[in-house]
Amino acid sequence: MGEVEKYSFFLLRIGKLTANxxxxxxxxxxxxxxxxxxxxxxxxxxxxxxxALGLKNRMTVHQHVVxxxxxxxxHWESKLNRSMRVVGEGLRYISTDSKYAGEHYLSAAxxxxxxxxxxxxxxxxxxxxxxxxxxxxxxxYLRIESEYADSGCFALEVKGDSMIEDGIFSGDYVIVKPSPxxxxxxxxxxxxxxxxxxxxxxxxxxxxxxxxxxxSQMEPIFVPRSQDLQxxxxxxxxxxxx
Amino acid sequence: MGEVEKYSFFLLRIGKLTANxxxxxxxxxxxxxxxxxxxxxxxxxxxxxxxALGLKNRMTVHQHVVxxxxxxxxHWESKLNRSMRVVGEGLRYISTDSKYAGEHYLSAAxxxxxxxxxxxxxxxxxxxxxxxxxxxxxxxYLRIESEYADSGCFALEVKGDSMIEDGIFSGDYVIVKPSPxxxxxxxxxxxxxxxxxxxxxxxxxxxxxxxxxxxSQMEPIFVPRSQDLQxxxxxxxxxxxx
DNA sequence: ACCTCACCCATACGTAAGTATAGTATAGTA
DNA sequence: TACTATACTATACTTACGTATGGGTGAGGT
Numbered sequence: 001m002g003e004v005e006k007y008s009f010f011l012l013r014i015g016k017l018t019a020n021x022x023x024x025x026x027x028x029x030x031x032x033x034x035x036x037x038x039x040x041x042x043x044x045x046x047x048x049x050x051x052a053l054g055l056k057n058r059m060t061v062h063q064h065v066v067x068x069x070x071x072x073x074x075h076w077e078s079k080l081n082r083s084m085r086v087v088g089e090g091l092r093y094i095s096t097d098s099k100y101a102g103e104h105y106l107s108a109a110x111x112x113x114x115x116x117x118x119x120x121x122x123x124x125x126x127x128x129x130x131x132x133x134x135x136x137x138x139x140x141y142l143r144i145e146s147e148y149a150d151s152g153c154f155a156l157e158v159k160g161d162s163m164i165e166d167g168i169f170s171g172d173y174v175i176v177k178p179s180p181x182x183x184x185x186x187x188x189x190x191x192x193x194x195x196x197x198x199x200x201x202x203x204x205x206x207x208x209x210x211x212x213x214x215x216s217q218m219e220p221i222f223v224p225r226s227q228d229l230q231x232x233x234x235x236x237x238x239x240x241x242x
Numbered sequence: 243m244g245e246v247e248k249y250s251f252f253l254l255r256i257g258k259l260t261a262n263x264x265x266x267x268x269x270x271x272x273x274x275x276x277x278x279x280x281x282x283x284x285x286x287x288x289x290x291x292x293x294a295l296g297l298k299n300r301m302t303v304h305q306h307v308v309x310x311x312x313x314x315x316x317h318w319e320s321k322l323n324r325s326m327r328v329v330g331e332g333l334r335y336i337s338t339d340s341k342y343a344g345e346h347y348l349s350a351a352x353x354x355x356x357x358x359x360x361x362x363x364x365x366x367x368x369x370x371x372x373x374x375x376x377x378x379x380x381x382x383y384l385r386i387e388s389e390y391a392d393s394g395c396f397a398l399e400v401k402g403d404s405m406i407e408d409g410i411f412s413g414d415y416v417i418v419k420p421s422p423x424x425x426x427x428x429x430x431x432x433x434x435x436x437x438x439x440x441x442x443x444x445x446x447x448x449x450x451x452x453x454x455x456x457x458s459q460m461e462p463i464f465v466p467r468s469q470d471l472q473x474x475x476x477x478x479x480x481x482x483x484x
Numbered sequence: 485a486c487c488t489c490a491c492c493c494a495t496a497c498g499t500a501a502g503t504a505t506a507g508t509a510t511a512g513t514a
Numbered sequence: 515t516a517c518t519a520t521a522c523t524a525t526a527c528t529t530a531c532g533t534a535t536g537g538g539t540g541a542g543g544t
Contacts, residue, residue: 082324167409238482
């Protein structure tokens with residue numbers, strides 16, 4: 001009985017299929033790859049994919065992924081475990097609301113830690129004052145979290161106006177990459193000897209360091225080499241809600 | 243002959259080791275994990291780690307990773323391929339300039355595309371000038387993409403300084419939510435009658451609209467109601483790479 | 485001398501994972 | 515009708531991966 005229902009499910013989907021679109025099940029596979037990758041922090045195996053999609057055998061998914069690879073939508077190295085990645089055109093098909101296997105999926109996933117998004121924001125073009133929008137034909141995607149999550153980055157909410165001239169406002173989030181040895185002139189999160197923390201631009205000078213605020217009404221802080229200056233990390237990105 | 247050189251290399255490093263620091267080779271392992279993860283888009287296997295570190299046998303790395311796991315610096319699920327992640331205290335030791343295996347590393351890596359995702363960016367706390375970091379116990383996550391992807395938002399790269407006083411710099415990305423009827427005072431992407439597009443703050447005035455740049459050296463644009471002013475959307479977010 | 489720590493190596497085993505091969509079923513099309 | 519595309523299944527082989535076991539070297543401390 002389960003058999004009949006399963007097939008009627010596919011009939012519906014196939015009915016909608018127009019000529020040159022990606023087959024629906026392959027779209028499901030793309031979404032599943034992305035979702036599982038986000039959830040666990042590493043790409044799935046064929047077995048995991050199959051389970052997530054409600055399939056009984058790995059080979060089904062194997063064939064789908066092979067098809068997707070041939071179309072250039074998935075990067076997958078032969079014989080290499082967990083090497084699947086959705087690339088290029090494939091990114092078009094990933095959607096945020098994931099129900100790629102109908103109701104099958106819910107059964108498979110154990111609710112893991114609170115995590116993860118996907119589906120980047122499409123980068124539509126470039127806007128310059130006075131010029132028409134320079135639209136891009138091949139849409140790129142802004143994938144902010146992905147850019148930073150790997151390298152151990154974390155975010156901090158900024159309070160105060162100490163970096164206002166660098167375009168960092170109170171309420172913004174700075175994305176900080178932990179780095180013990182920042183370069184000259186980078187914006188860093190510094191932990192001073194007294195335990196207080198600041199967001200400043202770091203300059204190495206003879207005798208120690210200068211922590212320069214981005215606000216001409218504020219004074220720079222000089223830290224002699226004898227004092228312990230701990231750098232929590234350098235600011236590599238900024239995000240603002242408006 | 244190679245043996246002797248190899249050991250003298252370690253002697254030097256051990257000589258520098260002070261009491262309660264993380265052993266240098268374990269730091270190398272942490273760095274290698276992070277580097278390989280964002281080079282390939284997925285975490286390495288023990289074999290790949292070993293090769294990257296110039297080791298002949300997986301077991302060496304295995305022991306290091308076990309040690310790191312015991313210290314809570316690496317998340318690693320037993321028997322699960324490619325499940326390594328650097329977490330917690332371990333993040334302190336990853337540095338931007340990666341030469342974690344001396345000269346050994348260069349030989350191993352084939353240059354792949356830079357890419358790939360992971361978890362959201364953890365929101366670690368709040369930083370205010372002069373105050374210690376207000377750390378959060380229950381870490382939240384910044385989920386930028388998912389915040390906007392649903393509502394049909396798109397991103398635009400900003401060129402020019404027309405909104406510099408609002409903290410929007412050239413090179414930033416604004417995240418735009420399509421909205422035909424923006425509120426007063428919001429920053430909008432406007433399409434003027436002549437086809438040109440601008441990023442300005444919108445005010446409704448008697449007789450039409452005022453498009454106010456965030457730059458006191460620039461003049462506002464007045465659009466009479468008779469003219470066609472098309473609003474592409476309102477700016478709801480901003481992202482900057484640094 | 486003895487012990488511990490940090491670091492490396494080799495062999496061998498069990499299982500997870502990818503893959504080759506071979507079918508079944510439905511819908512659409514020539 | 516035959517043929518193709520989509521989709522799923524099962525069995526069996528090979529390899530990649532993690533891991534258990536056992537060992538070796540040099541530095542440093544007691």
